[in-house]
Amino acid sequence: MYKILKAKMLAENIYLMDVEARRVADSCLPGQFVIVKIDEKGERIPLTICDYNRETGTVTIVFQTVGASTKRMAMLKEGDSFRDFVGPLGQPSELCSQPVDELKKKKILFVAGGVGTAPVYPQVKWLKENGVDADVIVGSKTQSLLILEKEMEAVAGNLYVTTDDGSYKRKGMVTEVIKDLVQVQGNKYDLCIAIGPMIMMKFVCLLTKELSLPTVVSLNPIMVDGTGMCGACRVLVDGQVKFACVDGPEFDGHKVDFDLAMKRQQLYKTEEGRAYLKAQEGDTHNGGCGNCN
Amino acid sequence: METDVLKKVPVREQDPKVRAHNFDEVCLGYNEEEAKCEASRCLTCKNARCIQGCPVSIDIPAFVEKVKTGEFEEAIRIINKASSLPAVCGRVCPQEKQCESMCIRGIKGEAVSIGKLERFVADWARENGIKPTAPAGKKDKKVAVIGSGPAGLTCAGELAKMGYDVTIFEALHEPGGVLVYGIPEFRLPKQNVVFPEIENVKALGVKIETNVIIGKSTTIDELMETEGFDAVFIGSGAGLPKFMGIPGESANGVFSANEYLTRSNLMKAFDDSYDTPIRPGKKVAVIGAGNVAMDAARTALRLGADVTVVYRRSEKELSARQEEIHHAKEEGIKFNLLTNPTEILVDENGWVKGMKCIRMELGEPDESGRRSPIPIEGSEFETEFDTVIMALGTSPNPLISSTTKGLEVNKRKCIVAEEEFGRTSKEGVFAGGDAVTGAATVILAMGAGKAAAKGIDEYLKA
Numbered sequence: 001m002y003k004i005l006k007a008k009m010l011a012e013n014i015y016l017m018d019v020e021a022r023r024v025a026d027s028c029l030p031g032q033f034v035i036v037k038i039d040e041k042g043e044r045i046p047l048t049i050c051d052y053n054r055e056t057g058t059v060t061i062v063f064q065t066v067g068a069s070t071k072r073m074a075m076l077k078e079g080d081s082f083r084d085f086v087g088p089l090g091q092p093s094e095l096c097s098q099p100v101d102e103l104k105k106k107k108i109l110f111v112a113g114g115v116g117t118a119p120v121y122p123q124v125k126w127l128k129e130n131g132v133d134a135d136v137i138v139g140s141k142t143q144s145l146l147i148l149e150k151e152m153e154a155v156a157g158n159l160y161v162t163t164d165d166g167s168y169k170r171k172g173m174v175t176e177v178i179k180d181l182v183q184v185q186g187n188k189y190d191l192c193i194a195i196g197p198m199i200m201m202k203f204v205c206l207l208t209k210e211l212s213l214p215t216v217v218s219l220n221p222i223m224v225d226g227t228g229m230c231g232a233c234r235v236l237v238d239g240q241v242k243f244a245c246v247d248g249p250e251f252d253g254h255k256v257d258f259d260l261a262m263k264r265q266q267l268y269k270t271e272e273g274r275a276y277l278k279a280q281e282g283d284t285h286n287g288g289c290g291n292c293n
Numbered sequence: 294m295e296t297d298v299l300k301k302v303p304v305r306e307q308d309p310k311v312r313a314h315n316f317d318e319v320c321l322g323y324n325e326e327e328a329k330c331e332a333s334r335c336l337t338c339k340n341a342r343c344i345q346g347c348p349v350s351i352d353i354p355a356f357v358e359k360v361k362t363g364e365f366e367e368a369i370r371i372i373n374k375a376s377s378l379p380a381v382c383g384r385v386c387p388q389e390k391q392c393e394s395m396c397i398r399g400i401k402g403e404a405v406s407i408g409k410l411e412r413f414v415a416d417w418a419r420e421n422g423i424k425p426t427a428p429a430g431k432k433d434k435k436v437a438v439i440g441s442g443p444a445g446l447t448c449a450g451e452l453a454k455m456g457y458d459v460t461i462f463e464a465l466h467e468p469g470g471v472l473v474y475g476i477p478e479f480r481l482p483k484q485n486v487v488f489p490e491i492e493n494v495k496a497l498g499v500k501i502e503t504n505v506i507i508g509k510s511t512t513i514d515e516l517m518e519t520e521g522f523d524a525v526f527i528g529s530g531a532g533l534p535k536f537m538g539i540p541g542e543s544a545n546g547v548f549s550a551n552e553y554l555t556r557s558n559l560m561k562a563f564d565d566s567y568d569t570p571i572r573p574g575k576k577v578a579v580i581g582a583g584n585v586a587m588d589a590a591r592t593a594l595r596l597g598a599d600v601t602v603v604y605r606r607s608e609k610e611l612s613a614r615q616e617e618i619h620h621a622k623e624e625g626i627k628f629n630l631l632t633n634p635t636e637i638l639v640d641e642n643g644w645v646k647g648m649k650c651i652r653m654e655l656g657e658p659d660e661s662g663r664r665s666p667i668p669i670e671g672s673e674f675e676t677e678f679d680t681v682i683m684a685l686g687t688s689p690n691p692l693i694s695s696t697t698k699g700l701e702v703n704k705r706k707c708i709v710a711e712e713e714f715g716r717t718s719k720e721g722v723f724a725g726g727d728a729v730t731g732a733a734t735v736i737l738a739m740g741a742g743k744a745a746a747k748g749i750d751e752y753l754k755a
Contacts, residue, residue: 023505067570068568228533229690231536
């Protein structure tokens, strides 16, 4: 059993938990993920690691309620436990393997969307700890859904917050902020790391390709085991089939087939999951399941 | 009970029409009377060839003799000396290719039903609460076993019997490996057969830590250097699925057999009280003809689908056990042989709508000794399907080999290990089962686990 030391609601349907998991905390790096399972009958839910503390042996996860298991997870309180918590899975962010001196020469732009802010946070924090300041754009549908703003502010070089409805700070999509920073303000970036809803990553990549800005994305497709066994998480990158769980989750965003990845996401969606995706993807929702428009 | 000594005492099975709609075990096994009667067919050969046919060398005539006389507790003690998982082996071993293929009875008539007798004894022992006991003498050496499938459980059990302090590390949330995620409930019940056998291994003193991925959560080098393990056995199996590499394979509705079976077996998708989703499909094609293909086909059938097995060679080359093919046919699985998919047809929303296949004919034998299939030009045809399950075999996961210093693998990513004692290229590290051979059988993995336990004992004594 893996004890929950802290549980808190960050925004509507978005929850943060610190979980005691010594082996994961000892060995994880930014960019990797864990799989959690609430109880015997729960699903295995992959979640990108949001933070970790090697001293206390805890790992922080952030999740959004989408299906039956995440809804039940949301009810867990401090002192409760997960039955299973396994990781770290996937490859660490490429940043972690680069010499710090090299990184210091680079200008890095992070683009976080919605609950994707959580996996961006440990990377920005890791860079900060290694003396590298990175710019961060955080996009949210509306002010009430914005998460980890203060935490991000503490570790980011410049933080740009934008909301789709203009209820807080800037108004508009993250892509508009990128355009503003690069084309209007003339900022030069060597690398962009975008993590958020599939549709956001797709449009960020379309833009950064035009801007010739190399872009890394983190995919979170459907998976079962997370060790390469089931093949459910296969994605097409540069025309090659890759397993997001072992080859990723981070890939060169300019080479990912997002349309296919979005269709595959529809595979097991429940009614509420479909509704959630539809809301998230707005007009671009492609209804790959055949059951919604 | 009247018997024809040339024939096996028939074993009772669930009616095919009924079992096609449930996940209960197909084979019901012998009762005491049937078991005694079948056991009496054994000739108790002095030079028992059946033992040579058993990868773990169970003293078969000795335990069968005890069944004959109704001394079932004695029978299980004899089996347990050689095997830690008799209730499993009695169900899933290919006896017809092993012990039973060597049986002298089999020369004139049918071999003694050794597998069904083993199963009877193991089930009797469980129902009567007979457990193996932990050894009295403890040795001051720690062994890590990676993977809790048949190879790992056997190796761990053998080492525990010798008094070693053994911990099994399992990547998934449930121990059992392929016995739990791969082989379906209707062939190998989990709650009543697999879990009690695992409990028996624990009763010998073996500890099991789930949710540890060696190569990620920790490494073999760390286990040996910082956690104080004196030796390691790798029994991590062959878990990576293969795909065909044909167009349309990434469509929604194309699954690896691993995914389909894991969802149903490990994650219990067939049971509504679990959160696991599964798309059973209405018209399902299963590609492949091994035991895993039969398992996937029969699972899909039980989830309500119309199922066709598609295989590029002919009936003669089907690699699944005869019993499984027979059961599948009885249940209504169709076989489309000498047929090979060339493309998965996909609708505008990215879902499978059918399959393009080509007819095959058999040519000269290839390196596997089987006649190789050759496409017949111009014979392409399309069939409607909404689900395609790829059961093309599996290969070992490179996660462990790629994170362990000095561990040699061959070009198929199988760990190189000596057959006799499981020694690898790295000192103190042993390996066996599918991780070494590539996908094979439960009993061969158990044999390798047992051999490695001997090797580890020799190594730690030296």
